[in-house]
Amino acid sequence: MKHKAHTVLETRGLSMHFGGVHAVDRVDFSLRENELRCLIGPNGAGKSTFFKCLTGQLNPTAGDVVIRDIHVTGREPHEVAGLGVGIKTQVPNVFDGLTAEENIWTAARRWHKAPRAQTLTSQIIERLRLGDIRSTLVGNMAHGQRQWVELGMVIVAEPWLVLLDEPTAGMTHEETARTSELIKEINQSATIIVVEHDMQFVRSISQHVTLFHEGAIMMEGTMDEISSDPRAREIYLGSQA
């Protein structure tokens, strides 16, 4: 049995201010091992900024980030990633001038010797059905395909904590369904946070949801609880109408 109560990620009073914009404002957040958490919230709620503070891409104005009892506030992104954190950013972040295979290999080779990296790369390519485009330059691919390549880079490194910022953006209906399966698979061995706008998708993968609004956590709970809350409905219906 897993110790479900063990906290692996925690923020205390985390704030990120850009001049007068309080993109993230005194956020206390905690995540238990093997959780699959969804972050939702309207555009500009601060979800991506919150992610960037977790990964060292931004240096928070105030507050603290603790990953597995290590204070990572102010650390470089490679140090955070080096703890075994896999990150997919909102804007597709890939190596355009390299092939799909080279992209994924570069991720795998960070953790494994060459032969093992090659084996893992081939496995991921097969699993994500990228076989036909393995030798295509990622810069020449469609948005959805680039998303898959980036997902491949994240999971080939076998991270124990995975942060996915809008992984299904630009994907077809069928691809979105596959992504949801994939996320559930990864969740067998990893703790995951997913930022998503697609409520159907959120409902299909997550029991526990955190709603961001104006840089702060407005409420946490199941999707049903959130969608029956009048204030949450107003934020969402207001922004999606």
Next chain:
Amino acid sequence: MRELREMKATWIIAALGVLFTFAAPSILELFTIITLAQVIGLAILALSLALVWGFGGILCFGQTAFFGVGAYAYVIAAVNFGGSTWAVLIAVLVAAAFAAILGYFVFYGRVSDVYLAVITLTVTLILFSLIRRTSGPEYKVGNALLGGFNGASAPPLNYPWDVSAFMFPEQVFYVAMIALILVYIFCSWLVRTHFGRVCVAIRENEDRAELLAYDTRLYKLGIFTIGAAIAGLGGIFFCIGVSRVTPDVFSLSQSALTIIWVIVGGRGTLIGPILATFALYYLTSTLGSQSVLNTNLVLGTILIIFVLGVPKGVVPAVSDWIQSRRGRKALRARERRLQRRRPSGGQNVGSTEGAE
């Protein structure tokens, strides 16, 4: 060593280089061979920038700083030691150390790409004006006079086992050629290693490389330092070839020329900039012996033509062209096979021809 097996094209080019080295005395005049030593030095410089810029994505506008530092360090060390062997080694190390220190501040200070170009160029020009002011007997390092804007004479190479046995200019040509070929093979291997591939990945997207847990500063510093060591080696052969070192190694026009060689030869290849160096050197020396056309005007025109017309450079453009021809050939062969199998479906398959 998987990398060494993948380097088929490299081995072929290296073999052609060796062939040229041995054939040179019978096809070229002695005078040309003597001049070639300095051109080889410049080609090694171009190769170093091909590595740092073309593969590492670091636009080092002042790659000649390390070239010049290598040349001056060689002269100073060779004069003081009375022999060239240690001097060569020391000069390469001094160039690398200089780059490592400069690079540490630039990369760990997260200086942006544009500023890096400006900073490296500024460093070169500072060296240019400093070294020009060193005329007079008081400016000496050990026994070596720096010589201000006239420069200092460069001691020739001697055989490693005998400091009094100097090499003839044509022997220097052999040594320089071998050095160029070995450095070329080394670079070709380096870009295929894990280190080299990470450098290319950083060139493509530094943020992504960092999110994959690579310390990009360290990789950039690494390739920058290796590139500087190679540039320093180029500087050594250049000054031995000219038998002098002058502040002109740090001049703006030398910096610009180096960039032009890489642009014309093609970023992302190693052989391109080497060939471009030889070709453009030949062109400028031919133009220099006539007075109808201004050399700088011609070089400027070539640069503009390449930036606008062949932005990838010659070698990548040619290899793209060969590959597309091959692809078309393969396509036609496949069509013929298909047609033989299904004669009735011929028209359908044939229609892809127009899409090419």
